[in-house]
Amino acid sequence: MKKRALLFFTILMVSVTLTYAQQRQITGKVTGADGSPIPFATVQIKGTTSGTTSDQEGNFKLTVTGANPVLTIRSVGYATIDYTVGAAAAFTVKLNEEDKNLQEVVVTALGITRKKNELAYSAQTVQAEELNRTRDPNVVNSLSGKVAGLEVRRNSTMGGSTNIVLRGNKSFQNSNQALFVVDGVPIDNSVANTTDQATGRGGFDYGNAASDINADDIANVSVLKGAAAAALYGSRAANGVIMITTKKGRQGMGVTVNTGLTVGTMDKSTFPKYQKQYGAGYYDEEDNTYQSPDGRFWYADIDGDGTRDLVVPMKEDASFGAKFDPNLMVFNYQSLDPASPYYKKARPWVAGAHDPSYFYKNTLTTNNSVAVDGGNDKGNFKLGYTKTVENGMIPNARLVKDMVNFGASYKLSNKLTASASVNMSKIDGKGRYGTGYDEYNVNQAFRQWWQMNIDMKDQEEDYKRNRLNKSWNLTSPTNPIPTYTDNFYFMRNENYERDGRIRYFGNITLNYQINSWLSVLGRSSMDTYDQWQEERNAVGSKNPSSYSRYDGSFAENNYDLILNVDKQLNTQFKLTGLVGGNIRRTHAKYIRASTNGGLVVPNLYSLSNSKNPILAPEEADSLMQVNGVFASAGLGYKNMLFLDLSARRDESSTLPAGKNSYYYPAASLGFTFSEVVKAPWLTYGKVRVNYAEVGNSAPAQALYDPYDKPTGFGSTPIFSVPSVKRNSDLKPERTKAFETGAEIALFDNRVSFDVTYYVSKSIDQILRLPVSRATGYDQMFVNAGTIQNKGVEVSLGVTPVKLKDFSWTMNINWSLNRSKVLDLPQGVDFIQLSATALQSGVTVGHAMGQAYGVIRGKDFVYDKATGKPIVENREGQAVLPGYYQISSSSNEVIGNYTPKWIGGITNTLRYKGLSLGFLIDIKKGGDTYSLDQAYGQSTGIYEESVRLNDKGVSIREDVSKGGGIIFDGVTPDGKPNEQRVRVSGTRGLGVNGFPNKAYIYDAGYVKLREVSLTYSLPGSWINNLKAFKGIDLSLLGRNLWIIHKNVPYADPEENLSAGNIQGYQSGVYPTYRNFGFNVRFRF
Structure with missing residues (x-):
């Protein structure tokens, strides 16, 4: 027995010795064809799951076995190679660049990946590095200036909403926000704001649901701009699609940790300059x-x-x-x-030593994340967690986001692959800012009264x-009761709001590869969240004590079955296509209730603490389903000519039976002329043309009249018809779009550009129009109205300098959109977006023959000969002598919020491990009405009210003392006005002497939107830190400088919130410059 044990031990030791004799460590370097290092290339021993990645300088170390091991080396933008090591212990591997124009892929509708050169429509991709370089808490804001044709309007409120519109507004009253899709699955992007914001009054901005997306989990964003690109989404694709692809696990095992903080300071150019006299x-x-x-x-x-x-x-x-x-x-x-x-x-x-700017404080945002990923030849996984804590600019304001995401994919067999992802976000808000014309918005006082x-x-x-409330x-x-507003510190610490949202979205996918060219995909996805909001008014406030509660939920389930074809028919023809079906079910409901008559017990915020029995709560419950079938076929000829045809048929439960199905066709043709025209300076060239029809379905509960149940009369229940008459003959809104364009790359991709021209016409608008009260209703749903959008988009990429250790790249995005209302219902010349006029009588809406977003109000009365405003010079008129005549009607067109053009310029400079990037964001034109200026000048709080006149005397001084002002204009007989008048609290400035038109401003701007400086520690340093694969140190800045603007004391971007009512400022918050530091560790 001992001899056998000794023999076994001897054989084992010999085997181990031979194994170790075969193992050896090799050292390599991965470079480009020009010898420049390629960082973070994947180096894998072929046929195994063992491998590593190169460091910042392209170096790597790896333990191999055998005499001739083979390494598979790959890196984004380079051709993958298999390299036989042989006996060498140290060596250099050179990778050749791929033709990125032919190899670049884009995630298209339904999450299908296609090569960009095969597409015949406009699509633009933003990579994670560019998207998240300054780590904005709302990833939607990070798209600003980076995509041609995409207009992003952000708000400065904590966790506030963002308006994101592609190629202009297409719907008069329904949503114009782009559809968000994550890994092929649509997700909700509702704006859960209070309804009073739509009238210019007060409310809280609870942000977009898309802000639940974790920026650290995004690999790239593909923006599908036109109807042809999005047609396979049918009735929800009219506004374009933001396709988000999340990160996947990589070969081997890796851990990434990000930690950073951002400090915000007020941009004083966006806050009032007060008079102190x-x-x-x-x-x-x-x-x-x-x-x-x-x-x-x-x-x-x-x-x-x-x-x-x-x-x-x-x-x-x-x-x-x-x-x-x-x-x-x-x-x-x-x-x-x-x-x-x-x-x-x-x-x-004396003037207060601490003016309202004292109320504001520096903001502090911390962002920490950790991600673990790994994989082998069978599958991969990624698990991440991110926590963001945002402390707002005013007291008692805090927003906490916790986000967890998990994704995995595994080959169950050579033909069957299963994948799944789940994302969870939890948001807790406290003390969001009041907005609009409302006492809970501190800026109503600070900017107006x-x-x-x-x-x-x-x-x-x-x-x-x-x-106490002093x-x-x-x-x-x-x-001692306040007349207008509470002590603001009391209000922010006692009368604050609270809110929360818990959300889950994800999918489970099975993909079966029938053969080399045919596969079938089955996918089930879910997007669901519950949210709550509560508002309180403490005992001792100016208004009676109260408590209100809102609870809402949303759930959407999508079920997809798709057969995919990708077959090279012969050396000349390639066939791609799909056939599939989709079932979408959406369920949304909410309940809202408030106390009645005040609170019994102070500081106990509960509906059961109501003094009087609470009134019947407001409730809503909607359920809708859309069944869709779709097909697409693409034929490619010699990698040069590409024809795509697609169609979708949707059947919606929100449309009347027998009339609830509708079709959306699309056709596109692309010709890669660089395959025919051969020139040393031409790297790539393609022209394209397409036509498509997409839609916007009817909202839920728009077909049949329900009954409302108001508060009963004593014990007798009461039922009534709603204020809006439903319409059982509704059709979906429909957009017909034509697009043509070209993509060209020159001088080995040193210069590239993409230019697009498009025309779209949106018909059968679903509108709620006023009707005679004799009908028993206030409004009625109808199909009517047509709007046209046409424009040009240009994306330009330039690499002015490209050396071994230094490069400079520049990306320019520019777009121009012209909208025009072509048709309105008979007898209607204006469609107002809000139920009532906004504060000061201004209205926003759509007028026949005008661009989308008309602003109406009172105007000056103009002299026809000179075009100048008329100043009254006669006694006994409606206006005192020396003051402006003002139009009697408040329906004059005084502005339009649609910009003339938008653009962005991104520069990136790299030197070895150092990278500097900055973005200049530009908007030309578009108007905004400033209620802040109209009221603030009326009340004499701004510097303008104490300015010196032409005699060097304050305009507030009496005319007899050389004071007063001569308003620029002409008298009714056309002569220059020469009458000097005084300025007081009841006449001369603001709404006391000027029409709404006087406070219309050009909302254009030029901004230094982003700056980032990143240093990746050299590989030689990292090698000494054996636990790390890389360390990146970043300095970052957001909204650092408004280079040019026209709106005084405010950011031109600011509005009430996201939605169709734009171009109106009331109690806006200042913009903050954000300075941050971030460290990323890769293990």
């Missing part, structure tokens, strides 16, 4: 406004000495009062507060002293 009041010399001897202050005994004192006119929310004088002692709201150190004390009449004598630090201390705008010296 005059304080509270609406003083008018002629009216002797208030009770004090000079008419500038309230007059009451405050300190109890029996003598009346000068008191700030606290009720007034304007600064057209007395001029500041530090020698003048005045009593203010603190003089009435027994808890204040200034109780019954007067203070000098303010007293320059208020010190914000005093307001802060007044609240912190006992957490506001500055008291009703009277004997009535």
Whole structure:
């Protein structure tokens, strides 16, 4: 027994010795044909799962066995090779570049991957590195300026929504947002904002659902712009498609860790410049406004000495009062507060030492993520987690996002592959910013209605002293109730909102490769989320205490079965195509309820704490299904001529039975002329043309009239018809689109450009039009109206410098879109987007013969001969002499929010491991109406209200003292106006003397949108850190500089929120410059 054991041990030791004798370590370097290193190339021992990646300088080390091991070496943009090592211990492997124009692939509709040179429609891809270089918390914002034809309008609110529109707006009243698709599966991108935002009033901006997508998990984004590109999505493809492909696991095992923080500081050019010369009041010399001897202050005994004192006119929310004088002692709201150190004390009449900018603070955002991935020749997986914590610009504002994603793929056999992905996001918000014209928006006061004598630090201390509502705008010296707004620190810490959303989306896919050219794919996907929102009003607020709660849910399931064909028929012809079907089920519901009559117990926020029985909650529940069948066939000839035909038939439950099916055809033709025209300077050239029809389905619950159940009369239930009449004959909106273009690359891809011309016409618009109240309804659903969009898109890529260690690349995107309303329902000349006019009487909508997004309001009255506005010079008219005549109608076209063109310029400079990138984002034209300027000038808070006139005297001074102003214009008889008039709190500026037109501004801009500087540590350093494969250090910046703008004291991009109502600013938030640092570790 011992001999056998000794023999076995001897044989084992010999075997181990022989094995180790065969193992050896090799050292290699991967370079391009020009000798420049290729970093992060995959090096795998052929036939095994063992391998490694090259470092930043292209070097790698690997342990191999056998006399002649073979390495498979691959890198993006280079041809994959098999390299036989032989006996060499050190060697260099050179990879040749692939012709990227022929090999570049694009993820197209339904998640099908195709070579870009086979496509005959416009599609543009943004890679992860370019998309996420500055790590914006909302990945949708990161597309700005990077895709020709894509207009991105962001908002500065914490977690705020983003408007993302391709090739112009196509629907009058329904959504114009592009469809988002992740790994071939559509996901919801609803904007869950309060309805009052649509009227210019108040509300909270809860952001887009697409912000749930984890930017760290994105591999690339393909933007399918035209109808032909998106036609296979049928009734939801009219607005284009944002195709997101997520990262997959790689060969071997890897761990990536990102950690970073971003600090934001206010861009002072987007916040008011206040005058510091005059304080509270609406003083008018002629009216002797208030009770004090000079008419500038309230007059009451405050300190109890029996003598009346000068008191700030606290009720007034304007600064057209007395001029500041530090020698003048005045009593203010603190003089009435027994808890204040200034109780019954007067203070000098001076401007507040801390103006409203004190209320804002620097923002801080942290972003940390970890990802583990791996794979072999059978399958791969990737697991990631990202946590983002955003602390907002105003007190008690915080947004936390937790995102987990998992994806895996495995070959069950040589023919069958299974893959699955699941994404989870959890969002918790607290203290989102109030928006629009609403008291919960602090900027309603800071930009429109303010007293320059208020010190914000005093307001802060007044609240912190006992957490009570000590506001500055008291009703009277004997009535401490605020007239207009609460103490803002009280409001932000007591009357804040809270919200949350938990979302899951993903898919399970089986792909069976029947033979080399035929495969079948089955896919089941899900997108579901639950969200809640609560708003509160504390006891002690100006308004009665209250609590409201919203709970909503959304679920969409898609089931796809697709047969794919990809066959090389012979040396000349190639056939590609698919046949498939889709079932889509969508279920959305919500319930909203509020307390009635106030809260019983202070600080207990619950519906059961209502003083009176709560009213019947508002509820909605909608379920819809669309069944679709589709087919596509493509024929390629000599890799030169490509013809594609596709069609989809949808059957929708939201359309009437018997009329609920509709077809969407598409045809495209591409010709790669560089296969025929051979020239040393021509690398690639293709022309293309296509035509397609897509749609926009009817909304749920638009066919048949339900019954509303309002609050009953005592114990008697009441039912009523809704305010909107349904229409059982509705058809889907339909867009017919034509596109032609060319792609050309020159001088070995040193210069490339893609130019596209398109025309689209959207017909059968689904509208809610006003009807006579005699019908028993306010509105009715109808099909009517036509809008046309036509435009040009240009994408230009240039590499001015390309050396061994240094390169400079430039990408330019530019697009121009012209929209025009061609038809409206009979008897209708304007379709208003909001149910009522926006604040100050402005309306936004669509007018016959005009571009999409008309802004209407009151205008000047113009002299026909000179074109100048008329200034009245006669007594007894509606307008006093010396002031502008204003149109009697508020239906004058005063602007249009559609830009003339948009563009972006991205520069990337690389030197060895150092990379510098920056993006300049440009928008030319488009208008916006500023309610902030209209009201802010009326109340005298801006510098403009104290400017000097042509005599060097303040325009607020009396005309007899050389003050006042001469308005530019002509008198009714056409002569230049020469009459000087004074400016006061009741006339001369803002809405007290100017029409809406005066506050229409060009919303164009030029911005330094992004800057990033990244340094990848050299491979020689990393080799000494054995635990790491790479370390990247990055400095980043977002929205660093508005190089040019026309809107005073605001960012021209700012609007109420995402949606069709744009071109209107009310209480907008300042833009913040963001500076960040990020470190990425690869293990």
